[in-house]
Amino acid sequence: MHSLHPLFFPSSVAIIGASSDPERIGGRPLRFLVEAGFAGALYPVNRSGAAEIQGLPAFASLADVPGPVDHVIVAVPVPGVEAALQDCARKAVKVVQIFTAGFAEADAAGAELQARLVRICREAGMRMVGPNALGLLNPSAKFYATFSTALNGLRPKPGVIGMATQSGAFGSAAYGMATLRGIGLSRVIATGNEADVDVAECIDYLADDADTRVICAALEACKDGARLRAALRKAAAAGKPLVIMKIGRTEVGAAAAATHTGSLAGNDAIYDAVFAECGAHRAASIEEMLDIAHLCAVTGQLPANERIGIMTGSGGIGILMADDASDLGMVLPPLATESAEALRELLPFAVPANPYDTTAQVTSVPDGVARVLDAMLLPGSPFGTLFAYLAHVGLSPSRFAATERRMIDIRAAHPDRPLVLVMLSEQGVTERLEAAGVAVFADPSRAVRAIAGAARMARLRRGMRSGIAAASGSQPLPPASTEAEAKALLGAAGIPVLxxxxxxxxxxxxxxxxxxxxxxxxxxxxxxxxxxxxxxxxxxxxxxxxxxxxxxxxxxxxxxxxxxxxxxxxxxxxxMVRGGVETIIGIHMDPVFGPMVMFGLGGTAVELFKDVAFASAPLTAAHAMSLIDAVRSSALLKGWRGGPAYDTQALADALSRLSEFAVRHADQLAGIDINPFVVNLQGAVCLDALISMRQAPANPSPREHT
Amino acid sequence: MHSLHPLFFPSSVAIIGASSDPERIGGRPLRFLVEAGFAGALYPVNRSGAAEIQGLPAFASLADVPGPVDHVIVAVPVPGVEAALQDCARKAVKVVQIFTAGFAEADAAGAELQARLVRICREAGMRMVGPNALGLLNPSAKFYATFSTALNGLRPKPGVIGMATQSGAFGSAAYGMATLRGIGLSRVIATGNEADVDVAECIDYLADDADTRVICAALEACKDGARLRAALRKAAAAGKPLVIMKIGRTEVGAAAAATHTGSLAGNDAIYDAVFAECGAHRAASIEEMLDIAHLCAVTGQLPANERIGIMTGSGGIGILMADDASDLGMVLPPLATESAEALRELLPFAVPANPYDTTAQVTSVPDGVARVLDAMLLPGSPFGTLFAYLAHVGLSPSRFAATERRMIDIRAAHPDRPLVLVMLSEQGVTERLEAAGVAVFADPSRAVRAIAGAARMARLRRGMRSGIAAASGSQPLPPASTEAEAKALLGAAGIPVLxxxxxxxxxxxxxxxxxxxxxxxxxxxxxxxxxxxxxxxxxxxxxxxxxxxxxxxxxxxxxxxxxxxxxxxxxxxxxMVRGGVETIIGIHMDPVFGPMVMFGLGGTAVELFKDVAFASAPLTAAHAMSLIDAVRSSALLKGWRGGPAYDTQALADALSRLSEFAVRHADQLAGIDINPFVVNLQGAVCLDALISMRQAPANPSPREHT
Structure with missing residues (x-):
């Protein structure tokens, strides 16, 4: 059983610092649990010695509680937290949530105290969430163990989306929006200071959790890159869609800016690269995260490919959706021959193209909409996803009833292909359709964006490489303070030099x-x-x-x-080298994620358009080729405007060897710039190189950045 | 009185082709008008001679209707439309809507018939909407003159947003979404084939209409660029925010591709340029259009500048909003000194920065949220817009009541600055706040995007130049089929040549x-x-x-x-010229909008990143400078990485002179490429030029593109 299981499924819960005032931090969780009807044992603990708190028998100390306690919430002021945790250890509590704030996020004394809390937990084999945590929810168990005031106004209902966020306020915003949209949740947790349990470990838990079929996560900073990578990969391996937000795009610290590559990195680009490599989709807004997660929850799958078909009763909306789709990398292939023939017969006045504009004729054909969709899905249909724009029919449930049933049948007949209806509809209509796996969106652009995000995730997962080896290499490296020394070392590593x-x-x-x-x-x-x-x-x-x-x-x-x-x-x-295309290749030693390979083209595209891409080291030549392809200017290497194709294989080989070199010497390197690295018609060569070494003695563990 | 007024405020309406079947095209408008309780006279006309249709006295022909008729809806099959229109002319009808389809959109015969309809209207002094129109709405007059089935499921309520779309289906989608969100509408109209009335003229009407304070519009194609420009400018001059969608990003036709400039244009970039020049914000989705329009309707204004202040109870949400804002060109200046001092006193533990994170301390200060906002708005406050992230307080109306009143007071005390609350709230709370001019959004990113769109519109309007002269110049132009001839002509026009x-x-x-x-x-x-x-x-x-x-x-x-x-x-x-920066300047002769000036830098940015900008000709040197600034690569001209600043003034002069040359010879030109145009440290010079002339005899009217 996962060690975080008792966080969500405790049979007995104590609240140390429980309050009779249902508006206080120690009172709110008790009130929420009682109001919701949590079925486990609930023990308010308050050293005041009150016999009863909010109608429940209360205890002066945890030790007084009869029988075992799985899960303890600590909501006492800072000075009492350590003692409370020791009480938990003595009681053999499994998991503790610390709501109290004023630890590492406050000052050095708080950080020290927080470190002591961690030691207590480690020694006792307890797991700890927080300190400075807002709480967690398991709606299916009616377990609302939080002091978030969000619960004053709403109560999340059970569902299949699990949510792990570092910030409790961010999490409340997200599950609040989900709940108002009628979206259910399996688990919700806020990790706060992450002294023990972090978002990565929660993702790991949710990847195992049978009730959770889709995962949402939000990070402000990651301290353990390896753990995050492993958790994201585990979710991908479990086939659970994962939508993640990374909040804050601050630049990486001074340590990383030793090289030009480092200054280009910014941690945003690095997170983008890591999320993509691990098959997670990064969302730009809470709404986008919920749109994609809910879509995946409804359809129960990711689209098999990026090809979409669009049926529409409005030419304009069809074009809008097609434009949105191609902006987002989706493809609109023509209809299959068999489909085109069937449609020509069904609606002679409509042009059998994609988007397929039914024209008003569809309304005069009995069961027209459904028969069009049937035709579009005939054998040979290329579509991974089918959209149908149905205007406002869902607002007239009785008129729509027959079509509604047919939509559900079509979905059942094509379980491999998401069916997305874009229409205005009453809540009941939407709920029936979604329960049957048919997605419903009101705004056409949001429907397309959600499918594009899901399809991108599927593509990332199909192309996912097996785990990135931990980059802990510490093979000794001779000094390389000059260009000549740097090139000699790189030459020895198999990178072509003159x-x-x-x-x-x-x-x-x-x-x-x-x-x-x-x-x-x-x-x-x-x-x-x-x-x-x-x-x-x-x-x-x-x-x-x-x-x-x-x-x-x-x-x-x-x-x-x-x-x-x-x-x-x-x-x-x-x-003297003439001709060829100048590129820039480099290594950014990321304090969280280790060595990252950078690629861009020479000239100004790198600076003006941030046209660079990153990938985790090491990299095979095949994956290096994807890195090259991710840079827009790479078109200049591949027969641009009738020009010659340059030797991208030599470039990919060099990127791969550079990445292996970086891994071997990860402990000593601060960064590498090879600029320019000239790619010729045959072969490629490094014309200048800078290897930057760490100033301090090699540090065996990744440094934190905050 | 505007000639379109009787479209929306008829005292008497006849429906030619009125049907007893309330589901047919001729039956639906009658039903909607009766159901809604339209107060004007309603005359069903059907040549069947039925005495009564849907409970109203009916007439066999329009001539039989007693008294005058302002507004006629024609819903008879194609063969009967011309005669129906002649009946209208004889009856001195003011405006006609033709719902019937099968005209210019169908085939050449239809186009011919449509031309005849236009002649009948012109001769009779009648205005015509359609053919192939879906109808129009004036909720304040309970006038729902449409056959859209959207009205089966919803009924738009009165409001201040006017909406004009070419496509009726697109319009239905937009006003349907608005209605479900509780957003009211002043007028809604779909123009269909636009044989007479087009979207531009509807915008012109809405700019005059006192009930309309915000305008939404959607185009598929524009036939009369001058009319559209004038209408957009009129809306701007009337101080009415205008959000527009242009659907379909097809490339311009072969005629325009005579030059490289033309091939770069695509009509999307041209529409972008024209909308921006005329102070309209182009929205990418229906939802974005409604978000911005509703925001403007609630606040009754555009933000005075792009500087925003953010108060937040969640650090993470504050950072998310700040990142979104800076992506969209908004600025977060620091707090005014006086504000910072007041906040330091009010909440000693919070850092007086922007975003201002109140920390949980704000909850322990009576009236904390309002006092923070008061402090942020003290004299000297730089903010054009103030955001407050209030989590989910609006879901607990009784707890929120006092703060709600304070928000309304603060808004009233600062009428020059939009106040935007980002929170989850009950409908009643939202309605009370919005009625008092306080905007409310659930999703932080959408709130920021809406304000950014409104602020951008304000900026565009501040920088708007006075009208673009009609580019009908037809000064004779000698042949310019070679580089030498082209340069001689350009040199004579004041563009530097060697x-x-x-x-x-x-x-x-x-x-x-x-x-x-x-x-x-x-x-x-x-x-x-x-x-x-x-x-x-x-x-x-x-x-x-x-x-x-x-x-x-x-x-x-x-x-x-x-x-x-x-x-x-x-x-x-x-x-031989050495040094300098190579740029590309050119003229695209747009079939709808006339001569457009193009600017980009040499190299690959133009092709790879579409880093070019367009502006309508003629252009003063000052406006040419804005055109230069709109291109990202222009950074290379302005002291890039410590390099020299090139003579952008000489470049701007050349762009201005080229634009005037294009206007003078608009009738004969097909396009101009000057590539490269080299900008030096002092001066600039054309190194190669191509002038492309129209093949056909000069065409005095802009050609249509469809």
Whole structure:
């Protein structure tokens, strides 16, 4: 049994700090549980020694409670929490929720106290939610163990959507909106400070929980990337749709900004990448999250593909939906031949296209709407999802009754394909249809957006790679403070670099150039000059030996003049590369998620349009190809406007090797920039590289970022 | 009085083709009018000669109706429509709605018949809606003159939002959704085939109509751009918010694709530009349209600026709203000093920032929420709009009553600033607040999106230029089939071009080059070779006279070999330009909206990211500067990453002059591409140009596109 099970299914519950005032933090949960008719044992505990609290026999201490207690709610002021937890440990309580605030979120003393609470729980084998938690709900067990004032105005009903949020207020907003829409919930939990139980572990629980068929989650920050990844993957493996929100798009801290790649990352892009890799759909708003979750709950499935068919009685609405769909990456294939023939016979005046505009003729054909849908779903039908725009028929239930039954039959006959009705309808009509697995939306654009989100999730899950290996590699890495050292290391890791040479005299520079063939490039080499062009430290297109010797002298004198403090290793001589497409590849060492591979094209698209993509390391060459495809500018590599196709395979290989290198040395790296990495018609090559190492001694555990 | 007034306020109405069957097209409007209790005279007309139809005295022909008839609904089959309209003309009817379909939308014969209907109306001075119209509504007059089955399930109530749509089905969807949300409507009209009355004219009417304070509109295609522009501007001048949808993003027809500019236009970008110039907000979904319209109806105003303040009881929701707001171009300035001080005193534990997170402390302060809002609105407050996230308090009306009254007082004390409450609430609470001008939203993201749309509309209206002159210029234009001719014309129009020369011998080429100074560029000149590089027709960086002579011979022999049929005018010699930023400027001759100026940067941003912007011609240099600013890549012109600032003033001047040139020659032009137009540190210059002329004789009226 999952260790969080007693959180939701306790047979006995005590509230330490229970209050007779039903408006106080210690009074509200008791009131909600009594009002709802929770069937388990309920023990109010208050050291005041009152004999009765809110009509229930009360106890002065937990120890006085007869028999075992599964679940304890602690709602006493900060100074009493530690003692309360010790009481729980002595009573062999299984799970504790701490509602009290004023711990790690408040100050250092609070953080210290919170750490002591964790120790007490660990030693006693108890699980703890909070501190600073708002509570949890299990409507099927009438267990409303929260002090949220939301319960003053509404009571969530049982359903199949489970919800885990860090912020209780955010969770209340989400389940409040769900409840007002008539959407039921299996479990709801707010994790607060996450000293022990975090959102990831709740997702893990919900993935196991038989009553939960769809999962909603919301994070403000994640401390344990590996645990989150594993939980998301578990939900995907369990076939449970998962819609997640990540609130706050603050930039990553200074530690991560050691490289250009790091500064491009921002943690938002990293969360996007991790969610996508783990088959979760990130929603931009609470409403979008609920739309997708409810759609999945009603249909019980994700669409098998991104192909949709649209039947409509309004040309305009059909076009609106088609435009929305293609904006969201959905596809509208033509009708199958058999369908087109059947429709031509059924409604001769309508054009058998997709969207299929029935014209007003459909109303003059008995059972017209249903027969159109039947035809659109004939064998050979390409649609993963079928939409029917039915205007306002659901507002006239008696006129709609026959069609309603036929919609339910069609759904039953095509269990593999979500059927989505877009119409205005009375609540009763909607409920009957949804109970039979037929989704109903009022707004056409929201219907399309919800299906697009679900279909995207299905696609992500189909393409999901098996687990990302923990990136704890700590293979020793020699220093790489200069471009030459960095390239040598990357070359050794299998990333193509040029045959270049660091020279310490004008003569040796000319000799090196002679061996490579002209023209060549000369660059100053110094760990103290990371940005060579700023001191005029790069000279290109040198045609002969005398130009090379002159370049050597120019660079050395410029360095002496413009960076007098810099220790100079010499001048790098390398073959001049022409042509090809400049790309940027890099590694961002994320403090939560470990090494992330970055890819973008050279030029300004990266900065102006944020046209970059990230993926967790390590990456196979095949997955690197998907990373390349995720960047819009990659079109320039693939035969742009009749131009040539560049060697994306060489690029993918390099990305894969770079990712493996990053994993091997995860503990020592701060980040890597390879800019430019030039992709040629055949092959690809690194022209400049910067490896940034961690300043502090290697830190074996991922750092927290808050 | 507006000529459309009798459409909505008839004192007497006849229905030609009235039916006893309340489910038929001729029966439904009669039923709806009777059921609703329309107070005017109602005359069913049916040539069957029935004495009574649906309980009302009926007439065999319109002529038999005693007394005048203002408004006639025609619902007879196609063959009877013309005669019915002649009856109306004889009866001196003011307005006619034709519900019958099967005209221009069906076939050529239908189009011809429709043209005859228009003639009858014009001659009789009657106004006509349709044919193929679904009807119109004026809820305040209980006038439901439609055959839409939407009225079977709902009846729109009076309100201040007027709605004009081309498609009746689209309109039904929109007013149906509005009605289910409790949103009232002043007028609703569907224009169908728009043989006479179009959406633009309805907007014009709604701009005058005293009951209408907010306008919603939806178009599928516009035939008269000038009329639409004028109507949108009139709504803006009347201070009535206008939210519009344009359905269908098909590309413009072949006529417009004569130039690269034309192919980039697509009519979607053109509609975007026109709507924005005329101060209308384009909505992407029906829900967004209703959200913004309802917000404006409730608050009775547009926000004065894009600065918002957010009060929140949930840190997470505050961050979500702040992120949404900045995505949509809104700004969150810090609290005024006075506000921050007051809040520090009121809630010492909360940080006086924006969003202002009250923390749970606010609940322990009497009247806390209202006092926080008071403090945020102290003198010096920078906020154009104030949001308050109040969770679910509106679901407990008695607990909320005191705060509710305070919210209404605060709104009254700050009539210049919309106050938006984001909370779950009972319908009664919402209605009381909204009646007092306080907006209420359940979903935080939708609240922010609605305010952002309204604030954007206000900004567009503040920046609106005075009317666009009708672009009917037909000043004669000499031929411009070659680059040289095109540049000569543009140069004469004040657009900077290089001092270049078309030469017809190697010697004259060398002489010309000598006069310009080296290096120079040589290009083949032929009206038959529009794409010179494809035949190797351009040679650059020619350093001296012998290179120029050789280039002349090379180009002539390449042309002879690779384009043997081409008539060659000679070789163009021009100074070689280095440096600067390449831009693309052009003119798209839109068949509906006339000449539109296009701007984008060279490189791939135009194609990959559609990073271009359009504006109606003519354009002052100041408005050209806004056009430049609307393109994201323009950052490269303005000191990108510490680089130099280029001469955007010279660019703006060129755009303005090009726009005036296009207006002067609107009748003859098909389009203009200037690519590249190089912007230097000082000045700018056209390096290549293509002027495309209309093939057919100049057409004085804008062509239709469908």
């Amino acid at each position: 045959p270049e040479q660091t020279c310490t005299s004008a003569e040796s520079a000319a000799r090196a150039a002679h061996g490579m063939g002209y023209p060549v490039v000369a660059k100053i080499v110094s760990a103290d000059i990371p940005h060579k062009t700023e001191v005029g430290g790069v000279l290109v297109d040198l045609p002969d030996a005398s130009a090379v010797s002159a370049a050597y002298r120019t660079l050395m004198s410029r360095a002496a003049e413009r960076a007098p403090q810099a220790r100079i290793d010499g001048v790098l001589i390398a073959p | 001092p270049e020369q078309t030469c017809t011998s190697a010697e004259s080429a060398a002489r010309a080059a000598h006069g310009m100074g080296y290096p120079v560029v040589a290009k083949i000149v032929s009206a038959d070779i529009p794409h010179k590089t494809e035949v190797g027709g351009v040679l650059v960086d020619l350093p001296d006279a012998s290179a120029v002579s050789a280039a002349y011979r090379t180009l002539m022999s390449r042309a002879a070999e690779r384009a043997p049929q081409a008539r060659i005018d000679g070789v163009l010699i021009a100074p």
